[in-house]
Amino acid sequence: MPIINPHINFNGNAEEAFTFYRSVFGGEFTKIIRFKDLAGPEFPVAEKEENKIMHIALSIGKSNRLMANDVPEFMGRTNENENRSKIVVSTDSKEEADKIFNGLSAEGELEGPIGDSPWGTYFGCFRDKYGIEWIVEFDPKG
Numbered sequence: 001m002p003i004i005n006p007h008i009n010f011n012g013n014a015e016e017a018f019t020f021y022r023s024v025f026g027g028e029f030t031k032i033i034r035f036k037d038l039a040g041p042e043f044p045v046a047e048k049e050e051n052k053i054m055h056i057a058l059s060i061g062k063s064n065r066l067m068a069n070d071v072p073e074f075m076g077r078t079n080e081n082e083n084r085s086k087i088v089v090s091t092d093s094k095e096e097a098d099k100i101f102n103g104l105s106a107e108g109e110l111e112g113p114i115g116d117s118p119w120g121t122y123f124g125c126f127r128d129k130y131g132i133e134w135i136v137e138f139d140p141k142g
Contacts, residue, residue, distance in 0.1 A: 006087050008068040008132055009078040014053040017130045021066060022058055024103035030065065031057045035072070049073065080131035088135045094122050097138040104128050104136070 010017060018029070036050035052070035059065055066087075071078045091097040101114045107129040114124025114136060122138040 003063050005065040005067060008066070009071050010053070010068055010130070011077050011080065012052055012070050013130065014056055014068045014070045017132075018053075018056050018058055018066075018068060020130075021104075024100060025058065025060045025066075027059045027061075029056060030059050031055060035070075046073075081127075083133065086125065086133040086135050088137065091136065091138045094138050097122055097124075097136050101126070101136040104134055 008014075008017075015032075022029070032053065033055040034050065035045045035052050035054045038054060039045040039050070049070075049072050052072070053068065055067065055069055057065050057067045089097075089100055091100060097114060101124045105124075105126040105128065109127045111125040111127065111133075112123070114122065117123040120139070120141065122140070123135070124137075125133070125135045127133050
C-alpha cells in the first residue's frame with residue numbers, strides 16, 4: 001500500500017519549524033541537506049542561501065515522514081496563508097490528540113478547538129505559528 005508523506009515549502013525558516021515539529025512529535029531527522037551541500041559550477045548558490053534547507057525529513061512513527069525545504073529567494077516567496085490543504089494527524093487516543101493539538105497550535109490561530117465533533121470523532125483544526133494548517137483527529141471507531 002502506498003504511503004503519503006507531506007512536503008512543505010518555507011521561506012527560510014524550515015529548520016526552525018522542523019525543530020519545533022520534532023519537539024511536538026518526537027522522532028529524528030533522517031536527512032538534512034543544505035543548499036551549500038549541492039553547490040558547484042553547475043549549481044551556484046548565493047552566499048546568503050548556503051545554509052538554508054534544500055531538504056529536511058522528520059520520521060514520525062513507524063512509516064511517516066514530514067518533509068520540507070526552504071524556497072530560494074530567486075524563486076519568489078511561498079504563500080504562507082494558502083488554504084487549499086491541511087496536514088491531518090490521526091491519533092490513537094484523545095490524550096495523544098490533545099498533546100499534539102496543544103503542542104502544534106501553540107502561538108498559532110485556532111480554527112476549531114479540539115473536542116467531540118458532530119460526526120463522532122475527537123477533532124480540532126488550526127494554523128500553526130509558521131502558517132501551516134493542521135487537523136488533529138482521534139476516531140474511537142478505528
